[in-house]
Amino acid sequence: MDEQPRLMHSHAGVGMAGHPGLPQHMQEGGGATDADGRKQDIGDILQQIMTITDQSLDEAQARKHALNCHRMKPALFNVLCEIKEKTVLSIRGAQEEEPPDPQLMRLDNMLLAEGVSGPEKGGGSAAAAAAAAASGGAGADNSAEHSDYRAKLSQIRQIYHTELEKYEQACNEFTTHVMNLLREQSRTRPISPKEIERMVSIIHRKFSSIQMQLKQSTCEAVMILRSRFLDARRKRRNFNKQATEILNEYFYSHLSNPYPSEEAKEELAKKCAITVAQVSNWFGNKRIRYKKNIGKFQEEANMYAARTAVNAANASSHGSQANSPSTPNSAGETGSPCGKTTGFNMFSGV
DNA sequence: CGCAATGATTAATG
């Protein structure tokens, strides 16, 4: 409903309802004369233009060429340009630069953080985020556990990149195609650069909305993978015998103060091939469980006490130097050694 | 299967 009323009154006889490009000079003159012939002429032309899209390609091509060479073509073209000039104003300013979509930014950020859209997987900065809990100085032990996760993640990444590239390529192809088409058409109808730009931006918008969907689903996949991975982490695996030996040894030889320092934890972690966090977990569990039922651990306590006592005896009697440098017990509660029950001050209780 | 042991997670605490 946006036609200009001032143009409406003119074209009565021609079957060109609503076409804004109708020139003014065809009045419904009474007599069939010179003007009438021209009117008929222009009417024909317009009719042909209007119906050109209904024809077969070859036919249309021929017709187009004919129209292009028509003597009236420049004049009509000018009229079209003029009208377009006026009407295009109403279109302009409708849509300005859109602000960056916050949703899209969120997705981008997440993909980046997850290492999907970042740089190629190298040092495993992606896995670093996943293995954040297991950071510590001791690396290269949990890679086996995370390999599954990383493999799946990189699979997702690969799909993501492939799709992204595909979309980008398709977008470019389509854009150039449309631009060529518009350029071609600009010979027969007025097309401003502004319009081309607008068209291109529309195309880009469409394609980026597709990309958005891709990112969305990628994010979902990563989230699912992540939750599965966390669940998998919950699926614990018992430490091997040697590791528990080492941990227990430390625990019972520091029974009065079983709180390894950060350095000690790192040392233990390295020796046990586990992470510092796992060492902390172990000591946390051990302390609470020991305190909860000392009797149950008595046997174990004696055993390790005896072991360390033997070690100490070996070390001192042989004057050896092969002492383990890893456990330089500053506090030798083994001082009152072979004594069975250990009177500790672990807590207020006891 | 039941059950204890055990590593990991979580809320509370100072």
Next chain:
DNA sequence: CATTAATCATTGCG
């Protein structure tokens, strides 16, 4: 932020 205490979820053994 490190620990505690409770709890979850597996594991491993009889």
